[in-house]
Amino acid sequence: EAGVTQSPTHLIKTRGQQATLxxxxxxxxxxxxxxxxxxxxxxxxxxxxxEGEERNRGNFxxxxxxxxxxxxxxxxxxNALELEDSALYxxxxxPDRYQPQHFGDxxxxxxx
Amino acid sequence: xxxxxxxEKLLSVFKGAPVELKCNYSYSGSPELFWYVxxxxxxxxxxxxxxSRESIKGFTADLNKGETSFHLKKPFAQxxxxxxxxxxxxxxxxxxxxxxxxxxxxxxx
Numbered sequence: 001e002a003g004v005t006q007s008p009t010h011l012i013k014t015r016g017q018q019a020t021l022x023x024x025x026x027x028x029x030x031x032x033x034x035x036x037x038x039x040x041x042x043x044x045x046x047x048x049x050x051e052g053e054e055r056n057r058g059n060f061x062x063x064x065x066x067x068x069x070x071x072x073x074x075x076x077x078x079n080a081l082e083l084e085d086s087a088l089y090x091x092x093x094x095p096d097r098y099q100p101q102h103f104g105d106x107x108x109x110x111x112x
Numbered sequence: 113x114x115x116x117x118x119x120e121k122l123l124s125v126f127k128g129a130p131v132e133l134k135c136n137y138s139y140s141g142s143p144e145l146f147w148y149v150x151x152x153x154x155x156x157x158x159x160x161x162x163x164s165r166e167s168i169k170g171f172t173a174d175l176n177k178g179e180t181s182f183h184l185k186k187p188f189a190q191x192x193x194x195x196x197x198x199x200x201x202x203x204x205x206x207x208x209x210x211x212x213x214x215x216x217x218x219x220x221x
Contacts (some may be wrong), residue, residue, distance in 0.1 A: 033206065042116070042198065043156075054209055086179040090156070097205040100158040101141070 002026065004104035006091050013081050021076040025093030031055075032074040033094075033101060034066060038087040046089075049074055052099065055097045069103045078109070086111045114139045115135040116201050118212035125189045126220045132183040133215050134187070135173075135199030145175055146200040148211070156198070159184075194219045 013019050025032050033103050034046040045058040046080045049068035057064075063079040072093075078085055092101035115138045125131050137143060147159040160168045162175040162182060172182045182199060199212040 031206065033209070035211075040213070042213040043200075043209075045208050045210065048207065058208065092156075094206055097207060099206075100161075101206055101209075103156040105155060 004093050004102050006104040006107050010108045014112050017081050019078045021089050023091030024073045029093035029095050031094045033092040034076050034089040038085045081111050083111050113211045116199050116212035117213050120215045122216050124218045128188050131186040132190045133197050135182045137180050137201050143201045145183045147184050148198040150196040189219045
């Protein structure tokens with residue numbers, strides 16, 4: 001089966017710009033999760049989408065937002081980019097909230 | 113607030129020796145605990161979860177609520193165990209999974 005795919009692989013932006021990251025889950029998976037992995041920190045939970053709805057979000061400001069489309073793919077939007085937003089952003093999917101998550105390779109976002 | 117602490121950033125163990133990766137957590141309630149692993153050039157993947165009580169690749173982990181720990185153990189290390197290991201916690205299933213900062217395990221031949 002095709003795994004979770006994320007695009008782009010790398011993204012370079014400047015402060016104040018907006019970034020859009022995309023995630024395609026494994027076929028049949030309806031739950032999509034977003035995580036941020038900043039240098040020296042563990043993965044931090046950002047957002048969880050299921051069946052097109054935002055189900056939960058982590059302790060991040062509102063400029064981090066996203067959505068899930070009818071085909072269950074998802075995008076993460078980060079507005080008013082700040083230097084500390086530089087990180088690896090991982091997407092994961094699962095058939096439901098109980099089954100193990102499958103992770104993508106991530107998008108590395110660099111803010112100059 | 114829920115928190116996961118992995119006190120060792122790096123751990124080196126000789127092949128055939130026992131392995132123990134430490135994980136401590138803080139959580140008010142009954143958490144679900146997980147271990148995730150990332151092998152070189154591979155994606156992060158679930159290794160085991162405490163509710164399934166199974167041994168994966170020879171690894172086991174026991175949830176100790178008194179000590180709030182979920183240490184990962186293997187009696188005899190193998191070279192293919194070299195990887196980055198993350199302990200994680202949730203309140204229920206995959207909801208708001210909180211990860212530790214990880215331990216890089218290196219098995220010395």
